């Protein structure tokens with residue numbers, strides 16, 4: 001088992017399986033053996049023993065059901081009472097035969113007197129459910145038919161605090177495998193045992209929340225294609241972090257220009273500059289009307305125009321503030337003509353030139369992204385915020401296509417999209433981080449990273465997306481460090497940055 005960092009689409013997984021299956025490698029045997037092992041371990045944790053416990057196996061028409069049936073047979077062989085619910089008239093034949101041989105019982109969904117409700121009672125009373133309704137063959141739109149009704153009834157039990165422990169086979173049934181959507185009945189799991197490598201739905205919002213803990217079973221698949229969606233872990237971010245060499249000085253470490261805050265919203269200017277300084281940028285150059293306040297809070301900051309290596313534009317910049325908007329437009333000149341990397345947030349999003357490169361990182365939340373799509377896209381791109389939340393990867397990709405920018409879409413799971421199909425999903429942010437000013441801290445932190453690595457950003461158009469994903473991870477870790485498991489103020493998140501970065505670099509996070 002390895003942590004989930006990389007995911008591949010259903011097509012990529014099938015392509016990797018193909019040569020192994022053709023040469024007779026027993027993939028399903030390996031998969032079901034590992035699955036039964038996880039189920040047995042969970043039963044021991046739940047009931048203190050395996051034999052004598054009760055397992056319900058939900059069986060769909062495909063190989064996902066096959067995995068579940070073989071695992072059910074192994075569990076029955078260990079003295080577990082296994083009830084298999086067959087959601088289709090034809091299920092995996094040898095899997096079914098193995099289950100029956102091992103003493104497992106079967107019911108055909110729909111043929112049971114009492115209907116789906118009666119089956120839901122049987123399943124609901126089990127200690128553990130093995131969900132083998134749908135895997136990578138799912139066509140999306142949730143689980144359909146009677147199995148969908150069963151999933152809905154089980155979901156109601158779980159929502160009420162009851163219901164059995166659920167182990168999903170490969171994926172929680174009903175999620176959009178490659179796009180992470182949740183567009184119909186989905187059986188939420190406590191643990192997902194996924195085969196060969198993770199699938200995008202296990203990393204992407206909103207589906208990822210249905211997976212519970214994810215365990216990857218190595219089947220020896222040759223997954224050498226570029227992964228579809230990646231989650232960075234602390235060691236990756238330590239490798240991306242701009243550590244100053246011994247001969248560094250403030251200009252080599254990067255100067256970040258900041259256009260943020262107005263008299264009406266001065267706090268954004270303080271938070272952006274504080275985060276950039278504490279993330280270790282060489283120098284911050286602040287442009288705006290609240291320079292006195294910024295310098296009083298952060299004497300390290302210089303004010304007035306001059307050379308910069310990167311920009312953070314937009315936090316606390318309101319449409320009514322003509323002077324700040326002019327400064328943003330002026331900064332875009334350098335960004336477009338000299339290729340200075342930039343973070344474009346909040347009030348600067350409206351001022352984005354028609355087309356930029358991936359060295360520009362947009363950091364909208366779902367509402368801001370919906371507005372940007374509406375303004376820059378065609379008729380099909382005019383979608384409400386809820387549509388962006390339902391399909392974050394799709395719409396972040398679309399915003400990248402329309403603008404040319406790298407797009408970091410904020411949310412409980414932050415999605416980042418860059419050129420060449422690169423995508424990240426970072427889930428480090430505790431829910432407490434959803435607070436005013438947290439986005440300003442992220443904008444300052446990411447600006448600092450871009451300023452320090454501006455030359456590398458010129459050379460590698462995919463680097464800004466990696467840096468943005470890294471900033472999201474550091475942001476989440478800093479919130480945890482500021483107050484583990486409790487409320488955090490944005491300023492406390494910024495103040496936790498130095499210790500967070502030190503821990504990251506020392507391999508302690």
Ligand SMILES: NC(=O)C1=CN([C@@H]2O[C@H](COP(=O)(O)OP(=O)(O)OC[C@H]3O[C@@H](n4cnc5c(N)ncnc54)[C@H](O)[C@@H]3O)[C@@H](O)[C@H]2O)[C@@H](O)CC1
Nearest residue numbers: 027028031061062063064134135136137138139142144170
């Ligand atoms: N190919 C292999 O030998 C291996 C496959 N594995 C398992 O096989 C799974 C993929 O198997 P399949 O390709 O058979 O696909 P699935 O088992 O995911 O299911 C496909 C079946 O479900 C039906 N279906 C699709 N969408 C539906 C929906 N929304 N509601 C209701 N029914 C729907 C289809 O008509 C089709 O019959 C993987 O997820 C994994 O669990 C593993 O055993 C590893 C090896």
Ligand SMILES: [K+]
Nearest residue numbers: 131134169171
């Ligand atoms: K499943």
